[in-house]
Amino acid sequence: IGTLAIKHITLLLSVKELRHFHHSRAVLKIRPTAPVEFIEDKEKNKKPIVQDDLFERVAKKNKTKATFNRVVDVFTKQDVRRRGHVEFIYAALKKMPEFGVERDVTVYNKLLDVFPKEVFIPRNFIQTMFNHYPRQQECGVQLLEQMENYGVMPNVETKVLLLQIFGPKGHPMRKYQRLMYWFPKFKHVNPYPVPLQLPEDPVDLAKFSLNRIADDLDAKITVYQMPCTDLNESGQEITFPHIVGIQSPSQIDLLAKHNPKRPVFVEGPFPLWLKKICVYYYILRADPIPPEEKVEEPYDPERCFDYPLQLDLDLDRDLGDEENFDVEDLDEGPVFAMCMTNHGDQATLNQWISGLQETNPILGHIPTLFRLDSGTRELQVSVDFKPGPNQEHQESKPETEERTAEEVEEQPQIRHSMKQ
Amino acid sequence: MxxxxxxxxxxxxxxxxSQSHHLLSSVYPLIISKRTVIQEPYRRPGQPKENKFPWEKINFDLSKGLKGIKKNFALLKKEFVERWVGPEGKPIIxxxxxxxxxxxxFRGAESLEEWTVSSDREIGGQSEAYVxxxxxxxxCLLYGTLRSTPPRDGETRYSGYCTMRSKQQLASFDRKKHFDWTSFNTLHLRVxxxxxxxxxxISCETFFAHQKDDIYNYFLYTRGGPYWQDVKLPFSKFFLTHRGRIQDDQHCLxxxxxxxxxxxxxxxxxxxxxxxxxxxxxxxxxAHTEEFAYEVYKRNPEV
Structure with missing residues (x-):
């Protein structure tokens, strides 16, 4: 029995050794290269390390590029055979946004470096024809697809790595070639580009977005009020919202010609998207001028001496020379000014209107109506505007005029408070 | 795939x-053995196949047939009469x-009936789109909310789209009618x-069945703000995609x-x-003489 037992034990041992050999359990043992933070954890749970675990253990402490790189280093140095590298890369890709490295080419290259080199390269044309090592290739493609999603341009190092891992005809290599072909093609396709880093300061952001939507180089930006906090008499803190407005000289002209009997409207807020940020703007506009009130401006030939602004040549226009589309023009009424503020109530916008009065004195005589909307955010066109049941600002006309009269009276007080 | x-x-x-992104909600290993049959329309993961013969889907309703006769013969008559005036019902000159x-x-409510609006609701997403x-x-005002949370069906990885597409024009007896824009080279929009x-x-009529999801795409960037924007997009810049993936073999539209x-x-x-x-x-x-904006003399990329 004793000899049998010994034999059994030796068998067991050999089986264990064999398993070690195959599973490379021995290599999983602690090495001096692994940082201290991983060592104690590994002793605790003897089961093979799940890759998510490795990241999560680090994620408790701090999530930076350095720790991310360290995790990758730990994995690559753990095992010569890089067992489970596909799972590791998938886990790493998933964790990248958490660590804030999803836009870093060097990190992607470091992840690609986890793949063992020269193993997955097909050796003959039949292997090339079929998907050689499909799981690994798929993983590589997935990595490149994540680069694509975040708009990261691969570099030469990526190419060299892909050549070393999958060879020149693998699917990841083709994905790389596609990226390199199409990305530069559409890099500057946006005619209204938004910078990668938008200004943090709300006033700067408002200036940028107003310049964008005004579409006029002559337009001038005025900051009517800087954001500030102040203490009033009773000791309470008042925050003044920022008010930034834009108006071009042609808009000033338009407003000066506006019939003072017809009201102008302050409308908003309308959304404007700048990449992921949504800002809101308000406009000052009027109803379209009815055709009987339209005045043909006599053309002034002395406005420009360099070249004629108007040519009245009696050329024979052919039928084929018609270059305008046969659609009726939309007349939605002129827009006189635009503004942005972070607090879109009537008092704030009143302050904007009173600020506008310095350049447009006519605004003092025109009734101003406020159509501030919090529900539907769309441009309102009021050709046949009907008062809705649940919008309180659309009241019958005399009332609104009374209200505006009150508002005009209020304005000086507000300005006083500003000066204080 | x-x-x-x-x-x-x-x-x-x-x-x-050039835009910034939300983080990808999930990166799962793909299943390589799964092949989508190219002829099959989209079916949500887990949804059973409809086990019906093609003739079982036809509605043999008498009132529908009568209505159809009226509609189709009116269309047929219009086709014959238009032919006498000239191509597409206009004088030849x-x-x-x-x-x-x-x-x-877009003038009036009936012009909206030529369009279909859809969002990723049909794949299980949460976006909303209305017109x-x-x-x-x-x-025409197209509005709604975009939400890019992918559906939790275990397969779909990306989500978040809203679309508006014009309906296929039909001639009499449900034959397809196409636009012939060969004398033009630019798409003009006011948005x-x-x-x-x-x-x-832009989707065109194709010959082979496997091309039926071929679509030509280009980008439309909007400025924002209260002003209208006239956009001119040359047809030469449209590039070929198939089921949302850009093809290597590019051809002009x-x-x-x-x-x-x-x-x-x-x-x-x-x-x-x-x-x-x-x-x-x-x-x-x-002023636009370009025929096609992308290389056609070799595959992109050359492989």
Whole structure:
């Protein structure tokens, strides 16, 4: 029995050794290269390390590029055979946004470096024809697809790595070639580009977005009020919202010609998207001028001496020379000014209107109506505007005029408070 | 999806090439053995196959048939009468000298019936898209909310789109009718957006069945703000995609049989959106001589 037992034990041992050999359990043992933070954890749970675990253990402490790189280093140095590298890369890709490295080419290259080199390269044309090592290739493609999603341009190092891992005809290599072909093609396709880093300061952001939507180089930006906090008499803190407005000289002209009997409207807020940020703007506009009130401006030939602004040549226009589309023009009424503020109530916008009065004195005589909307955010066109049941600002006309009269009276007080 | 397909670039990602992104909600290993049959329309994961013979789907209703007779013979009559006037119901001189044509304009509620609106609801997403007429019944307002949370069905990895697509034009007896835009080279739109990037999709009549999801795309960037924006997009810049992936073998758009046009939003930014369209037209731009903006003499990339 004793000899049998010994034999059994030796068998067991050999089986264990064999398993070690195959599973490379021995290599999983602690090495001096692994940082201290991983060592104690590994002793605790003897089961093979799940890759998510490795990241999560680090994620408790701090999530930076350095720790991310360290995790990758730990994995690559753990095992010569890089067992489970596909799972590791998938886990790493998933964790990248958490660590804030999803836009870093060097990190992607470091992840690609986890793949063992020269193993997955097909050796003959039949292997090339079929998907050689499909799981690994798929993983590589997935990595490149994540680069694509975040708009990261691969570099030469990526190419060299892909050549070393999958060879020149693998699917990841083709994905790389596609990226390199199409990305530069559409890099500057946006005619209204938004910078990668938008200004943090709300006033700067408002200036940028107003310049964008005004579409006029002559337009001038005025900051009517800087954001500030102040203490009033009773000791309470008042925050003044920022008010930034834009108006071009042609808009000033338009407003000066506006019939003072017809009201102008302050409308908003309308959304404007700048990449992921949504800002809101308000406009000052009027109803379209009815055709009987339209005045043909006599053309002034002395406005420009360099070249004629108007040519009245009696050329024979052919039928084929018609270059305008046969659609009726939309007349939605002129827009006189635009503004942005972070607090879109009537008092704030009143302050904007009173600020506008310095350049447009006519605004003092025109009734101003406020159509501030919090529900539907769309441009309102009021050709046949009907008062809705649940919008309180659309009241019958005399009332609104009374209200505006009150508002005009209020304005000086507000300005006083500003000066204080 | 096979490896050859997934290694192609996806179009919706490209719109936002220079844009920032939400984090990908999930990166799962793909299943390589799963092959989508190219003929099959989209079926949600887990949804059983409809086990019906094709003739079981036909509605043999008498009233429908009578209505159909009335509609189809009216259309047929129109076709015959139009032929006497000239091509497409216009005098020949007008047809030959035409410089621009308004294809879709939005005047009244019946013009909205030519369009279908859809969002990623049909794949299990949460976006919403609606279309209605603008305030003075002269424009089309496409609005809604985009949400890019992928459906929790274990397979779908990306989500978040809203589209508006024109319906296929039908002649009498449900034959397909196509637009012939061969005398034009530019698409002209008057739109007013809110700063979000859109994509314009043009689908043409194709010969082979496997090409039926081929679509030509280009980008439509909106400025935002209260002003209308005239956008001219040359047809030469449209590039070929198949089921959302850019193809290596690029060909220029053939304008003789255009079926539909569509607008897609999928910029991965969650939030409300709106796009107002005044009209969609085609015009002839003599200054534009480019035939195709992408290389056709070799495959892109050369492999």
């Amino acid at each position: 096979s490896l050859a397909q997934i290694s192609r670039l996806s179009v919706t990602q490209l719109v936002l090439r 007008e047809h030959m000298l035409e410089q621009n044509r308004v294809v879709w304009e 209605k007429l603008g305030r003075n019944n002269n424009t 007013r957006g809110d700063g979000r990037p859109w994509m314009i999709n 053939w304008l003789d049989k255009v079926n539909t046009i569509g607008f897609t939003l999928g910029d991965k930014v969650d939030g409300p959106f709106q796009l107002e369209i005044d009209f969609i037209g085609v015009c002839k731009d003599y």
